[in-house]
Amino acid sequence: MKTFKGAIILVSHERYFVNNICNKTLEIYNRNVTFYKGNYNDYLNFKNERAERLKQEYADQQKKIKQTEDFIDRFRYKATKAKQVQSRIKQLDKVERIELTDTESKIHFKFFDTVHSGILPIKVKDISKSFGNLNVLNNISLEIERGEKIAFVGPNGAGKTTLSKIISKRLEPSKGTVELGHNTFLSFYAQDVVDNLTLENDPLTELQEGDPQSTVGQLRKILGAFLFNGDEVFKKIKVLSGGEKSRVGLAKVLLTKANTIILDEPTNHLDFESKKILQNALIQFNGTLVIVSHDVDFLTPIVSKVIEVRNHKLKIYYGGIEYYLLKKEEDNSEEVNSKTINNEANKLNRKDQKRIEAEKRQKQHLLTKDLKTKVKNCE
Secondary structure, three states, rough: OOOOOOOOOOOOOOHHHHHHHHOOOEEEEOOOEEEEEEOHHHHHHHHHHHHHHHHHHHHHHHHHHHHHHHHHHHHOOOHHHHHHHHHHHHHHHOOOOOOOOOOOOOOOOOOOOOOOOOOEEEEEEEEEEEEEEEEEEEEEEEOOOOOEEEEEEEEOOOHHHHHHHHHHHOOOOOEEEEEEEEOOOEEEEEEHHHOOOOOOOHHHHHHHHOOOOOHHHHHHHHHHHOOOOOHHHOOOHHHOHHHHHHHHHHHHHHHHHHHHEEOOOOOOOOOOOHHHHHHHHHHHHHOEEEOOOHHHHOOOOOOEEEEEOOOEEEEEOOOHHHHHHHHHHHHHHHHHHHHHHHHHHHHHHHHHHHHHHHHHHHHHHHHHHHHHHHHHOOO
16 A cells, blocks of 8 residues: 555554554544544644643633633622723623533443462463364464463464464364363453344343343443443344444453453454553453454553464464564564575576586587697698
């Protein structure tokens, strides 16, 4: 897309992707459309600066209004000040009042406190998985420690989702074993989670059935974080869009008492604000977490270990997303340098070969010339 010469209109919630492609941002908010120069980060910075400036202007205006109102109240019934009072009243009527828009979400929630699992909540030993003739995972072993927050990354089709389903006991491996440790209570969210929703339920009822101990207020607060406000919590699940159904499923995971959570592409249908709310909740979660995702900005403050699934194997990076990206860049540079060296070596080899062939031809020429001379002398 960066090399494309035409115009691009991109609708996306992938902040990292948007920042690398776009040079203008269009905001649709409160039935208004506003253009901003720059990428999404530039838009946020400008918006924050404008909000701070507006707060200061609002404070200054409120101070002046208060002074004017105090003057009116003090001299309202004093005949000598009647004209001034009327003038101030007219001034107040003409003032265009600055209104502050509350852009910061008031919705915050966290996972329920739960019992600790054993030291190794998940242990994978020598697993392989094939679908017919297609080999996805080959002889993989992995131990996940209590409290770790791990990202599964890799190209599409490499087996990230397959691995997440195997370790959550939703899919049987072709060979090998998966063991859940002592006191491991596991919850799983995947893109196909809508299959488990009761279509005749509304979102509120669906959450109530999953956690009857929570109050309606608590459940509505969580649903509000996933864009279900007002009467929207009473819409039948069967009439919801695919994205809305996915958000209901994700809300159910947030109600879980699990100490080990596996999330497969949890941000696919979330806007920036909902992703931020989920992100903050996962940062505070004190259990074990595995996230399958391509969303760099979402993963960065959460995970401290990255496991790349590629070519049927796992490669573990003992650091966060930024460390992983740095190591991948270094690996790619080494690969490019290696290819360059090989190409140079090939060039040198070809050059040497040509030189050797030239020397051979020269020797043959001299030998032939010497023989011709001897034959001539004999004649």
